[in-house]
Amino acid sequence: MSVLPGGLRVCVESVPQYGRGLAAVALTVAAGGDDDPAGRHGTAHLVEHLMFPRSGGGSADPTGEGHAALVAGAGGVCNAETHRDHTVFHTTVPAESLPDALAWEARRLLGFAPTEDVIRTETDVIGEEIRGAGDAGRSWESALGALYPGSRDSFGTAAELAGITAGEVEAFFRAHYTARRMVLSVVGDVDPAGVMAVVRAVFAGVGVIRVAGEAGAAEGIRAAGEPRTAREIRTAPLPSGRPGVAVGHPLPDPVADRPAYLAQAVLAQVLGRSRLPALARSARDGHRLTSATVTCGYHGQWLASAAPDLTLAVLGRAPGTEVDAAVGIWRSVLRAVAEGPLPEAEHRRAVNSLLVAWHRQADSLPTRAVALGRDALLLPGSAGPDALPAELRRTTPAEVAAAARALLEGPATVTELAPQARTVPTARAHTVLTARAGTELAPQKGTVG
DSSP states (O other): OEEOTTSOEEEEEEOGGGSTTEEEEEEEESOOGGGOOTTOTTHHHHHHHHTSOOBSSSTTOTTSBOHHHHHHHTTOEEEEEEOSSOEEEEEEEEGGGHHHHHHHHHHHHHTOOOOHHHHHHHHHHHHHHHHHOOSTTHHHHHHHHHHSTTOOOSSOOHHHHTTOOHHHHHHHHHHHSOGGGEEEEEEESOOHHHHHHHHHHHSTTTTOOOSTTOHHHHHOOOOOOOOOOOSEEEOOOEEOSSOEEEEEEEOOOTTTTHHHHHHHHHHHHHIIIIIHHHHHTSOBTTBOEEEEEEEESBTTBTTSSOSSOEEEEEEEEOTTOOHHHHHHHHHHHHHHHHHSOOOHHHHHHHHHHHHHHHHHHTTOHHHHHHHHHHHHHHSTTOOOGGGHHHHHHTOOHHHHHHHHHHHHHSOEEEEEEEOOOOOOOSOOOOOOOOOTTSOBOSOOOOSOO
């Protein structure tokens, strides 16, 4: 890890064994949905789009050749994701094209100046994304907003974006895309000294605060708030294709209480792989679940967000099974684990399944680049992605039982999922593909289209 004079942190990792002849670049920025100005929900998402000028010069693309086209022309791929607390841009190219890719990354930051026409085009695209998004994630966003009032989803609100101006977009960019709020990570078949030489040359002016009064907004990273303390928080029902219920619980801080956080990841795996599927296939007191999934972390991506974060259980209800009955089943499963002890074999299977998911993705260069950037920006003190297997192995059955007790004793949200005429909500979260029990670690599909 190096720090440029302006404050930009740069992490370079030579791992040719994970992608011989390739390199990945990730730019992680501490700006997401929670940073959207009042009345302009979706500004962070819009800025992400505007970092991919499609063609025609202007903005960060004075040559008229779109950023994505430049990357594709080098034989590479690029994408981006807007989250609640950060935005990440990731690019993979042949290692020989890495200097060019770094120059293109710096150029679009230094030349960010979108026109009103481009803004209107991209707000229309975002509006289509919001309208076309499925139900996935809406329960998660509902639970987070109920537990932590003021939290915002990452997509935005089409009506609020409709009137946004170039001046507002640039003000957001200048305030949040500053050197101290960004981490550049480069991994792959690379020479760290050579990479740093290129970075110092092309990123020298990136993220410099140029306007008086912006420093205060740019320097600090948002602190997590405390969750509401009500035992059970009922939220408004959400339309769904089939009857169900979503139950959300706050997670421990992955920085301040990492062992407890990892125990929640193991607990989600135990519940999602063995305990709940068995109940979904059998009757209990005349009530039945038709399906059950448990995700740990931001839309199932654990260690992909700073606090606050959630564990979310989504339970399908058979005809005649009321919401309270389904929640009762969920709590009975938690009590069974909390009262333990969890059998060693079941615990080991859950840990091993998380380790398999990690190892399957460890050779993904963009995954590693994104993980390094997130760790540096959102999870200070983390030993890095390669330390995670040992940390998971240290999780004990007693810690998993304590994790279940924490869910039982802490606040929870309950959201009925009710079949009804579909309505288009004013705000939706990213549609993210998640694995059962929250085993997803890789970068998800972004918003560039």
